[in-house]
Amino acid sequence: MITAAVNVPAMSGEFAELVAEHLDDLVTYAAHLVGDAESAVELTAGGVHHAARYPPVRLQADGRAALYRAVTRACRAGQRFPPRPRGPARLWHRNHPPFEIEFRGGDVASRMNTVKRALMTLPFERRAALLLRGVAQLRYAEIARALECSPEAAARLIAAARREFDTIYREIAL
Amino acid sequence: MRCSLLTLSSHLDGELDTTRRAETEAHLVGCDRCRNALEYLREEVSRISDLARVHVPDAGARAFLEQLGLIGPDDDLPPRPPRPRPPSGDPPPWLAGRPPGSALPWSPRIEPDPDADQPVLPFPDEVLLDEMAMEPPSPPVDSLHLDTELHLRGRSQPPSDVSLSVPAAPVENAPDASADVTAPGAADASEADPEVHVAGQAFPGLPISAPAGPPPSLISAAERPVWAPPMAGGHGSPALEPPERSPIEAPRAPARFPPGPEPRASTGLELEGRAGLGPDARVGAGPPGSGDQQPSSGRGVLPEPAIGRAADDPWSWAPRDPIPGDEPPGPPPIRSALSGGTGILGPQGREQPEGPLVSEDGAGEPAPPDRDDAPDPLIDPLIARVVRPPRRVRAGLLARVRDQLGVRFALMRGAGAAELAADRSTGTSPPPRGRRRDPTLTADRQPEPGPPQLRSAAQPAQSESGPDEPPVVPGPPVYPPWFGGGAGGPAAALGPPASAAGRPGSTRPPTIAEELPAPLRPSYRDDRRTAADLGDSPVPGRHARALAAGGRPWPRSWHGLGRSLAGVPRRWTAVAALAVLLLVIVLLIAHAAGGPSPVASPGSATHPSGAPASSAPSPARPSLTPASSPPAASSPAVSATSAPTASPTSTGPAAQTYGGGGSGWTIQSVRCCYAQAGTGYTRVVFELTGSSGSSPAASISFPNPTTMLISFTGASPGAPLATESGGVIAEMVPPTGSAAVFRFTLVKAGATVKDWDYLARGDASTPSPLMYFDIG
Numbered sequence: 010m011i012t013a014a015v016n017v018p019a020m021s022g023e024f025a026e027l028v029a030e031h032l033d034d035l036v037t038y039a040a041h042l043v044g045d046a047e048s049a050v051e052l053t054a055g056g057v058h059h060a061a062r063y064p065p066v067r068l069q070a071d072g073r074a075a076l077y078r079a080v081t082r083a084c085r086a087g088q089r090f091p092p093r094p095r096g097p098a099r100l101w102h103r104n105h106p107p108f109e110i111e112f113r114g115g116d117v118a119s120r121m122n123t124v125k126r127a128l129m130t131l132p133f134e135r136r137a138a139l140l141l142r143g144v145a146q147l148r149y150a151e152i153a154r155a156l157e158c159s160p161e162a163a164a165r166l167i168a169a170a171r172r173e174f175d176t177i178y179r180e181i182a183l
Numbered sequence: 184m185r186c187s188l189l190t191l192s193s194h195l196d197g198e199l200d201t202t203r204r205a206e207t208e209a210h211l212v213g214c215d216r217c218r219n220a221l222e223y224l225r226e227e228v229s230r231i232s233d234l235a236r237v238h239v240p241d242a243g244a245r246a247f248l249e250q251l252g253l254i255g256p257d258d259d260l261p262p263r264p265p266r267p268r269p270p271s272g273d274p275p276p277w278l279a280g281r282p283p284g285s286a287l288p289w290s291p292r293i294e295p296d297p298d299a300d301q302p303v304l305p306f307p308d309e310v311l312l313d314e315m316a317m318e319p320p321s322p323p324v325d326s327l328h329l330d331t332e333l334h335l336r337g338r339s340q341p342p343s344d345v346s347l348s349v350p351a352a353p354v355e356n357a358p359d360a361s362a363d364v365t366a367p368g369a370a371d372a373s374e375a376d377p378e379v380h381v382a383g384q385a386f387p388g389l390p391i392s393a394p395a396g397p398p399p400s401l402i403s404a405a406e407r408p409v410w411a412p413p414m415a416g417g418h419g420s421p422a423l424e425p426p427e428r429s430p431i432e433a434p435r436a437p438a439r440f441p442p443g444p445e446p447r448a449s450t451g452l453e454l455e456g457r458a459g460l461g462p463d464a465r466v467g468a469g470p471p472g473s474g475d476q477q478p479s480s481g482r483g484v485l486p487e488p489a490i491g492r493a494a495d496d497p498w499s500w501a502p503r504d505p506i507p508g509d510e511p512p513g514p515p516p517i518r519s520a521l522s523g524g525t526g527i528l529g530p531q532g533r534e535q536p537e538g539p540l541v542s543e544d545g546a547g548e549p550a551p552p553d554r555d556d557a558p559d560p561l562i563d564p565l566i567a568r569v570v571r572p573p574r575r576v577r578a579g580l581l582a583r584v585r586d587q588l589g590v591r592f593a594l595m596r597g598a599g600a601a602e603l604a605a606d607r608s609t610g611t612s613p614p615p616r617g618r619r620r621d622p623t624l625t626a627d628r629q630p631e632p633g634p635p636q637l638r639s640a641a642q643p644a645q646s647e648s649g650p651d652e653p654p655v656v657p658g659p660p661v662y663p664p665w666f667g668g669g670a671g672g673p674a675a676a677l678g679p680p681a682s683a684a685g686r687p688g689s690t691r692p693p694t695i696a697e698e699l700p701a702p703l704r705p706s707y708r709d710d711r712r713t714a715a716d717l718g719d720s721p722v723p724g725r726h727a728r729a730l731a732a733g734g735r736p737w738p739r740s741w742h743g744l745g746r747s748l749a750g751v752p753r754r755w756t757a758v759a760a761l762a763v764l765l766l767v768i769v770l771l772i773a774h775a776a777g778g779p780s781p782v783a784s785p786g787s788a789t790h791p792s793g794a795p796a797s798s799a800p801s802p803a804r805p806s807l808t809p810a811s812s813p814p815a816a817s818s819p820a821v822s823a824t825s826a827p828t829a830s831p832t833s834t835g836p837a838a839q840t841y842g843g844g845g846s847g848w849t850i851q852s853v854r855c856c857y858a859q860a861g862t863g864y865t866r867v868v869f870e871l872t873g874s875s876g877s878s879p880a881a882s883i884s885f886p887n888p889t890t891m892l893i894s895f896t897g898a899s900p901g902a903p904l905a906t907e908s909g910g911v912i913a914e915m916v917p918p919t920g921s922a923a924v925f926r927f928t929l930v931k932a933g934a935t936v937k938d939w940d941y942l943a944r945g946d947a948s949t950p951s952p953l954m955y956f957d958i959g
Contacts, residue, residue, distance in 0.1 A: 025253040026261035032244050033264075037237045046237055050247075058251055090251070100757040108250065111243035117235035121578040124230050130590050142196060143231030149198045168192040171227050178230070180589040 024064055027072045028057055035080050036112060038145050042084050042137055044129050046115030051108045054090035056080035074154035077145060081137050081155055127178040135170035142167055184210045186217050195224050838884035841939050842954065843877030846897030850923055851951065856909025864937050864959035865910025867927075870945075871898065871952045878941040878954055888932030891958070895923035911958055927958070934958055 028035075035057070039049035060079035065071040082088070090108055093099070128136055134156060141147045141155055153163040184190075184206050193199050194207045211217055239247065241260055248254045254261070578586075854868040871879065879898040885891055904917035911934050916926040938957035945951050 021253060022261075025248055028248065028251075028253060029244055029261040029263045032239050032247065033237060036239060037234075040237050041234055049237070054247065054251060057253075061251065061253060100753050100760075110239065110246045110250075112237055112239040114235055114237045118237050120235070124234065126578060126583070126586050128231075130586070139231055140234075143228060144234060149193075149196065164193050164198065165189060167196070168189045171192055171224060172188060174231075175223060175227055176593060177590050178227075180593040181586045 021061070023068050024061055024072070027068065027076065028061075031073060031076055034145050035076060037114075037118065038077065038140050039080050039084055040115065040118040041125070041128065041140050041144060042081070042133075044119070044121075044125065046112070046118045048089075049115075049118075050110060050112065051089040051091075052083045052087070053080050054108045055088040055092070056083035058090045059083065059088065071154065074147070074151040077141060077147065077151070077155040078157065081141075084137075085133060123178065123182050127174055127181050130177050130181075131170060131173060135166060135173060138163065138166040139170040139174060186210075186214060186220075188220060191217060191221050191224060195221060195228065838882055839936065840880055840882045841936075841956075842880040842941060844880040844897065845874060845877035846879070847874035847876065848879045848895070848898035849873040849901045850895065850898050850904075851901045853904050853907070853915070853917065853925070855907040855915050856912045858910050859957055862937070862957070862959065864957035865912055866955055866957050867893075867912070867915070868953055868955040869895075870949055871954060872901070878943075878952070881939075881954065881956075883936055883956070889929045891927040891929060891934070893925045893927070893956070898923050929958070 032053075035053050036046070036049050039053045039056075040046040043049055043052060056079035057076065059082070060075055065075040087093075128139070131139065138152060138156060141152045147155065149160045149163050149167075152167070153160040156163060156166070158166070190199070190203070190207055194204060199207060211221065241263065244263060245254070245260045248260070249256060848871045851870040851872045854870070856865055856867065858864070859866045869881075880896040882894045882896065883891060884894070899921060900918045900923045906917065907915045911930050912927050913930045914928040916928075918924050935958070936956050937959045940955060942953040942955075945953050
């Protein structure tokens with residue numbers, strides 16, 4: 010009798026559906042978070058890869074927040090898929106081929122404008138909070154899960170981010 | 184309830200509970216500052232939500248999931264949501280971002296979109312004025328119950344605050360009246376339910392001024408109705424807001440629309456809802472009731488050939504990011520309303536004299552319009568924005584540097600203002616630790632009339648519009664709501680000192696700016712911030728902290744170092760590092776090889792003749808050491824005496840003396856320059872005769888590193904000797920005089936005497952005494 014162990018979680022189908030459902034928003038969010046659509050695909054893949062390894066228990070309830078949390082962490086730490094060598098190893102390790110998929114609108118998302126420049130000057134967490142609310146349309150509870158903070162802290166983070174964004178935008182726009 | 188930006192932000196996102204929301208809404212009724220702040224927040228939300236979207240097609244999504252191992256190659260792609268549609272319910276920014284009819288007392292009637300499966304442009308790409316159809320009003324016109332519809336194509340939602348006055352078709356039905364539904368207050372008497380149809384869609388709730396006039400088909404091209412976006416939050420409703428793209432605008436001053444005493448009939452198309460433009464102002468309209476078809480001023484007439492260009496682009500419906508220099512200008516009427524102007528810009532970009540667009544003789548007669556083909560500096564950019572696809576603009580290096588400098592200076596000024604407020608409250612508060620004081624902001628110095636970064640109210644919204652931009656008219660500066668609101672000076676903007684708020688006895692509640700004074704401390708680990716940075720750092724924002732710290736710190740991790748080397752190819756970096764390492768190693772080896780060699784063992788060198796090297800006891804056999812370590816002084820046979828012919832300033836090793844010091848010897852011959860087997864040294868053998876005592880003393884010195892002198896004491900040269908060479912000895916020059924001094928030229932520097940011996944009974948080739956030296 011042959012016993013084969015397959016490393017496929019039981020909810021892979023549901024997780025794939027969840028990813029397929031939010032793929033556009035995830036890539037859009039990552040593109041504006043890092044300012045580059047090409048890297049956004051790799052970072053989104055890195056986040057989804059990690060989230061697939063450690064899926065949330067309540068996939069339907071926490072799946073979206075878990076995806077955004079994974080992508081946010083991937084963007085913050087630069088975790089790409091396929092992974093790139095880090096540290097001194099990058100000097101002699103050849104890079105893996107980039108994660109290539111077809112997508113549209115990347116040039117528009119990468120195009121820098123006043124709003125984008127003001128956005129890129131924000132700290133990472135504030136920028137992420139602003140995008141999670143404005144682009145991904147997440148609720149405060151989901152933003153709190155994505156940013157790993159409390160909902161009250163998420164609300165304060167968004168308010169502070171809006172205030173700082175407004176200040177910077179006015180400076181740049183003028 | 185206090186004014187709170189946090190509450191407003193949560194209220195805007197719908198995250199407040201019922202009680203809190205009710206309190207906030209009640210507070211908003213009576214607090215102008217919070218209303219203005221809410222409008223600013225709405226602008227920011229719209230800016231963020233208008234960012235471009237990335238769409239991954241199904242093939243890309245399948246590849247994505249397959250490469251991640253979430254689906255197999257034979258599995259079906261999980262169902263995906265339909266392709267994101269454009270925000271068809273949102274009108275263009277210059278048409279305000281409110282749902283249709285929200286500012287009107289009647290509810291809008293939304294008709295289904297006949298082109299639901301087709302992408303709809305977010306802006307009216309094509310306006311077919313020829314299709315404007317005026318349906319006969321169901322009720323009599325005399326009761327102002329018009330059902331006039333304006334058909335535009337390309338939009339599914341109507342602009343809420345578009346106030347178009349179109350020539351009423353059923354003039355014959357209402358020859359004595361026209362609809363001039365301009366304000367909700369005036370609309371209650373009209374009971375009108377006009378609808379503007381854009382591309383076959385009904386847009387109810389749009390105020391329609393339908394003066395008497397001929398049907399549209401009878402209007403010539405020059406008299407076609409103008410189409411221009413409304414410019415102000417007209418109709419006296421706070422829900423109607425100016426365009427979203429103007430970052431600095433005056434606070435929303437509700438345009439006053441005095442209810443018209445009576446509906447007046449006019450010809451042509453009227454543009455309403457423009458602040459500063461009175462209800463009597465009409466563009467291209469003839470005298471009320473005159474029925475004359477006055478040609479319009481050409482303002483806002485859409486050039487038909489250019490319209491609809493974006494329909495060729497399948498992604499033209501995607502939300503456009505505002506592009507610097509390409510954004511629609513702000514609402515001049517609002518700015519002009521505050522600055523006292525009319526808001527109507529003339530051909531030269533200057534404001535027209537205050538007052539409605541009437542002629543000098545008054546009586547409501549409109550002013551004669553400009554030439555029909557004269558470009559309107561206000562409307563034409565808008566039209567160009569509508570019909571022209573966005574440009575591809577990339578921020579250059581100078582632009583990025585400019586932005587960074589602007590942000591840093593803004594934060595510095597903000598920090599200086601907060602410091603000023605603290606100083607003014609206490610008078611003794613020292614500057615916060617780790618922050619530099621701004622010398623321009625001191626407690627005893629009156630600040631400037633306004634922060635330089637705040638633009639004046641009459642300044643155009645976009646300074647990058649180009650040379651066609653109207654000149655800047657100075658006006659009162661406009662402050663963000665958290666500066667204290669209003670158009671006051673910095674004193675009003677700063678408000679009372681921050682520390683005074685919330686103190687016992689202080690009557691002023693804390694401002695919004697005081698409520699969120701410091702950046703939030705994140706709950707995650709950020710390796711770029713240290714504990715000292717996050718502790719009690721009074722400088723908000725990492726930019727200001729970096730500036731206060733004196734510049735960009737050296738990257739603290741490999742990650743940062745990698746960023747700094749991001750522009751250099753990694754392999755070239757590695758090659759350069761290896762080259763430097765190899766160079767260091769080579770230098771070390773070369774330095775070690777250039778010095779004196781370590782002590783060589785005497786070895787068991789045999790004479791070339793085969794005689795034992797130690798056939799005769801040597802009277803003195805000092806240990807052979809390099810010149811740097813002369814033999815011990817206890818040896819009686821070796822004394823450190825200089826050679827007779829050696830130069831005292833020789834740069835080679837110090838002179839060494841070998842032998843016992845006997846005399847009466849004659850150097851019979853010299854066997855020179857053959858290599859010694861096993862060691863590789865070059866041996867020089869001197870055959871001696873004439874004495875039987877101890878060996879003569881031979882002093883070896885080095886005038887220079889490549890010259891060696893062997894001087895015998897107690898021995899004289901015999902027969903003439905020949906010049907020889909070999910091994911490390913390039914040339915041996917025998918003595919020419921009575922002194923037995925042999926000069927050897929060495930092929931390499933640093934050669935020393937490695938071994939020597941005195942053989943009293945000679946070797947196999949000769950029985951005479953021998954004295955030899957091994958040079959190496």
